Amino acid sequence: MDVSVKGALTSNAWRTASHPQRSIHSMAWMAWAVAIVAIATLTRNPWYLGLMIASVAFVRQRCAAPSEPSHATLLSPVRFSLLVITTAALFNMAMVHVGVTALFTLPSWIPLLGGVWTLEALAYGALNGAALVSLFLGFSVLNHATSVRSLLRLIPRAFYPVAVVTSIAVSFIPTTLQQIEQIREAQAVRGHRLRGVRSWLPLMIPLLEGGMERALQLAEAMTARGFAGGVEPRDRWPQMLTLTGFVGLVAGWLLQIVWRQQEAGAALLAFGVFLLLTGLWRAGRRHPHTVYRPEPWRSRDWLVTVAAGVTVIAYLLPLFERETLFYYPYPALSWPAFDWRIGLATLGLLAPALS
């Protein structure tokens, strides 16, 4: 097996927070990530995108511990970002032949590529690439700064079976890796070599057989320790509530966009969300549980969450000059407008770096 995979496993995913005095609650990190997703999907304004990328890069510098060996990553973040932006820009220029500032023209008989290659398409492609880069950067910070265990805890209580299965799977991965290694060595002693698809079977079958055996043992151990194995009491209310809420939500949204019934649509939407949340809450009530070692929620987590909330609100609600978000270089390249209040709200993403 690749050594780098193992190294990556032990060094970053299995690592518990190595700076306890600087660790941020995983819920606060999620709020931060949600803000990034919202901004990256909404805006194509280079000012806001640039501000966001700068903030995220700064947070990455401060929070994602730089002590990790750099050889584990294939490309440095800067090179990776440049690659993504260049590819997206060239791709968009090749695909979209709209705009007035022509750079050059290919004969139109070439399918897809033929036509005018414009500066506008190049700029817009680069902006798309920048949005992607901000997503990648933001989530790489999230993946570095949170531990697997704390992310697992974020699974809502309504999805208790899913959470149990996921935590079993996560704890079994080191064993599985070990077993793959053992099987490979054992087969290599017998002269087995990895060559083509067919040679994969002698590794896969023992792995699966061994895994199933271990699953049986685990199930017995769980039952012996009192894990409820019987049939659950059938309570269909959560399902019905969530399904009705889902239908209401979709119907309300369709009412808004297709039939232009703003008020009725919004009411139906809100009602649907309410039913959905009630259903989930009811489903979660079935599984009361306690936390052995709770993650502390400090004032700093409040700061991060509130700042992310302010950012999202500034982008989503029509408080400020929201039109500046939807910068659009076609048909002629223009100077993007900038609202300083939205720009200021974007800086809320810097909150994790403050301490």
Added chain:
Amino acid sequence: MTRALRLLTYGLTSLVGLGAFLYPFWLPEVTQQSNGALAHANDSALMMTLLVGLCFIVLLLEVQQDAVGAKTIALLGVLAAINATLRFIETAIPGPGGFSPVFLLIVLGGYVFGGGFGFLLGALTLLVSALVTGGVGPWLPYQMVAAGWMGLTAPLCRPIATSLERIFFSRHGLSPTHHASSIELWTLAVFAAYWGLLYGAIMNLWFWPFAVGPAQMHWTPGASAWETVQRYLVFYVVTSLAWDLARATGNLLLVAVAGAALLRVLRRFQRRFTFVYMPTVAGGEKRAEAAWTSR
């Protein structure tokens, strides 16, 4: 009642999910009608991401009821761990481009243990491998939905394989036990290859708005939904068909080569996993023995 609710959930979430995935094709046409301007086009990408997430939540709440009992939970956990490990050491296994061995177990697991099991196996495989390798991101819900659908639809192969077998045997007058597994295997192989393509197409749809901009970019006034579909197809063929074909071929090969052996293992353990122990009040040896039955 329970069954009706389950089918309703499957149907509704699949319908809405499909609509959300395909939004670049129909949304511009719908929102354009009144005054020529696109009303919600700018927010639509965010809204569609939320919708796909919601579909996943509603479907998961329904399907997770299959994961009841220590045996199913342990089996799911261990299989997801094996599959996730295979996903991140896939570089160690020789194979072409988009080829990945994870889809094999998802399809076979869903086929043997049922659609709900397949959905959970598919979705959790991608969740676990993302958690472990640090690949959590906004693309994760889409991957989980796509892989979950793959497992959820795998049991559809059962009636197809059965009817194919019936046709084949009535023509050749063979005994049904002789060729049963090979027809079944080819059905599964074609199914896996088909899903290899579909998975790529779904993930491509997630990426499309980022690659070419929001909905109005590939939509010009007067262009019908069908023209948008044609453009998307050209885009798809040029950018990712080769990659997806490699995945589809890989799936086909893997099922054809490893399917029979893996099915045998899974079925053997299925019998061991689904016994029900019913304690008897009284009645001696005979009744206690009969209580260990296969479900």
